[in-house]
Amino acid sequence: xxxxxxxxxxxxxxxxxxxxxxxxxxxxxxxxxxxxxxxxxxxxxxxxxxxxxxxxxxxxxxxxxxxxxxxxxxxxxxxxxxxxxxxxxxxxxxxxxxxxxxxxxxxxxxxxxxxxxxxxxxxxxxxxxxxxxxxxxxxxxxxxxxxxxxxxxxxxxxxxxxxxxxxxxxxxxxxxxxxxxxxxxxxxxxxxxxxxxxxxxxxxxxxxxxxxxxxxxxxxxxxxxxxxxxxxxxxxxxxxxxxxxxxxxxxxxxxxxxxxxxxxxxxxxxxxxxxxxxxxxxxxxxxxxxxxxxxxxxxxxxxxxxxxxxxxxxxxxxxxxxxxxxxxxxxxxxxxxxxxxxxxxxxxxxxxxxxxxxxxxxxxxxxxxxxxxxxxxxxxxxxxxxxxxxxxxxxxxxxxxxxxxxxxxxxxxxxxxxxxxxxxxxxxxxxxxxxxxxxxxxxxxxxxxxxxxxxxxxxxxxxxxxxxxxxxxxxxxxxxxxxxxxxxxxxxxxxxxx
Numbered sequence: 427x428x429x430x431x432x433x434x435x436x437x438x439x440x441x442x443x444x445x446x447x448x449x450x451x452x453x454x455x456x457x458x459x460x461x462x463x464x465x466x467x468x469x470x471x472x473x474x475x476x477x478x479x480x481x482x483x484x485x486x487x488x489x490x491x492x493x494x495x496x497x498x499x500x501x502x503x504x505x506x507x508x509x510x511x512x513x514x515x516x517x518x519x520x521x522x523x524x525x526x527x528x529x530x531x532x533x534x535x536x537x538x539x540x541x542x543x544x545x546x547x548x549x550x551x552x553x554x555x556x557x558x559x560x561x562x563x564x565x566x567x568x569x570x571x572x573x574x575x576x577x578x579x580x581x582x583x584x585x586x587x588x589x590x591x592x593x594x595x596x597x598x599x600x601x602x603x604x605x606x607x608x609x610x611x612x613x614x615x616x617x618x619x620x621x622x623x624x625x626x627x628x629x630x631x632x633x634x635x636x637x638x639x640x641x642x643x644x645x646x647x648x649x650x651x652x653x654x655x656x657x658x659x660x661x662x663x664x665x666x667x668x669x670x671x672x673x674x675x676x677x678x679x680x681x682x683x684x685x686x687x688x689x690x691x692x693x694x695x696x697x698x699x700x701x702x703x704x705x706x707x708x709x710x711x712x713x714x715x716x717x718x719x720x721x722x723x724x725x726x727x728x729x730x731x732x733x734x735x736x737x738x739x740x741x742x743x744x745x746x747x748x749x750x751x752x753x754x755x756x757x758x759x760x761x762x763x764x765x766x767x768x769x770x771x772x773x774x775x776x777x778x779x780x781x782x783x784x785x786x787x788x789x790x791x792x793x794x795x796x797x798x799x800x801x802x803x804x805x806x807x808x809x810x811x812x813x814x815x816x817x818x819x820x821x822x823x824x825x826x827x828x829x830x831x832x833x834x835x836x837x838x839x840x841x842x843x844x845x846x847x848x849x850x851x852x853x854x855x856x857x858x859x860x861x862x863x864x865x866x867x868x869x870x871x872x873x874x875x876x877x878x879x880x881x882x883x884x885x886x887x888x889x890x891x892x893x894x895x896x897x898x899x900x901x902x903x904x905x906x907x908x909x910x911x912x913x914x915x916x917x918x919x920x921x922x923x924x
Contacts (some may be wrong), residue, residue, distance in 0.1 A: 432849040441530050443848045448625040454544060456775040459768055462531035462685045473615055474696025476622035477603050479885035480798035482704040483625045485568040485730060488712035492728045498665040499652030502713055504646055508708045512669030513702040519677040519831045524693045526838050527681025530848050534679035539851045539858055541837035548773050550830050555769035557675050559651030559787055562762035563795035569733060569754040570596030575745035589802035603755055604788050607763045611686055612761055621756045628749050633711050639718035664890045671893050674827045679765035716784040763787050807822040828893040829872040829900025833865055837903045841908050864911045868904035872896040
């Protein structure tokens with residue numbers, strides 16, 4: 427028996443929406459972006475911590491130290507300190523934006539409806555989705571290389587395929603990732619939980635393998651690559667901004683995962699234990715492995731997949747590539763497929779379900795990697811590399827997401843006072859407008875200033891520190907614009923306690 431009107435029920439600080447026909451029949455609703463029920467909120471602090479271990483142990487994290495030393499002019503010591511500090515800073519937006527997901531069980535795109543409007547939420551959603559699709563393509567390229575090296579070690583003649591073998595590996599790896607997410611949140615939960623301890627053991631093993639081949643004292647004493655005499659502060663702040671931008675996307679769509687957490691304490695403790703130390707350790711591993719690579723394989727190699735592929739042992743190469751595939755799947759599924767899948771569904775919930783959103787993510791990610799795939803297949807010749815794509819536009823583009831993080835936090839904690847009408851978030855006719863002008867003003871001004879800074883060189887500091895300047899300015903403008911443009915907005919009623 428169904429009920430006509432939905433109602434919110436609060437149990438132990440968690441709010442559950444008892445669905446009625448008013449929401450079920452809305453064109454803004456489908457079962458995949460619906461609020462989680464109390465029975466679906468099963469993630470403990472260990473599941474949340476495992477999620478972050480799985481997200482952090484990946485090839486891009488491994489290369490962060492090299493990116494900061496080569497592109498941002500930092501020393502190894504400065505680079506590692508910057509990575510640790512950035513991830514400690516990130517805990518603030520991550521835990522704050524996770525709060526409404528845990529309390530109300532709603533995913534990221536539905537939460538955005540409160541600050542950008544029911545239809546207006548599609549703009550920041552699609553901005554976020556594009557970044558996710560780009561990262562999906564890059565991670566899939568790394569995973570495809572691992573599959574190619576694995577097959578080269580166990581199948582005679584596969585290595586002769588060269589770049590074509592990597593392209594085949596790309597599509598095999600993409601299919602594995604998409605299949606996991608199509609199966610739903612529980613499959614992601616168990617993948618992350620089972621793979622996390624295994625990945626940590628492998629990371630420690632690699633560290634022990636590399637340490638005898640490098641002098642830590644000499645490594646930490648290496649001078650920075652910036653011009654001698656230049657002040658360190660601008661380089662450090664630029665590097666810090668880039669490292670914060672690395673997880674800028676997850677600081678937005680963390681409700682996609684926190685809506686499955688049992689309690690607020692679980693999501694907070696899980697993130698505190700899972701993120702900063704794992705990121706720091708694996709980035710440090712990358713620095714040490716790269717430094718030791720000349721002794722291990724005879725030349726400097728900054729890519730762990732290529733480095734391990736140089737080992738003269740098919741058995742060890744095969745085992746290592748299987749583990750790299752698992753590590754990259756655990757990162758890719760949670761970090762780069764879940765959010766775009768939900769974001770695409772938000773555009774047309776009655777037409778795009780989870781499977782459709784997953785397939786759209788795979789298609790867009792593949793198209794974004796089209797140039798690199800054609801290059802590997804030998805169809806085109808180009809000097810553009812995957813590393814330049816990863817180091818430049820994606821990190822820069824991620825910094826533009828700062829205003830959205832600030833807007834979300836101010837809207838929920840200050841404007842809405844941590845009270846949402848969940849049923850109205852799924853209806854066209856309700857307390858939330860189709861488009862919330864305050865949200866777009868607060869997003870548009872920082873983004874415009876960042877683009878002007880980038881294109882003209884004026885206020886270069888605004889672009890260099892884009893995530894910080896954008897999030898702070900977006901939060902401030904949203905607060906003021908909400909008071910001016912929507913001063914009469916009422917706070918939602920308290921849910922009924924049970």
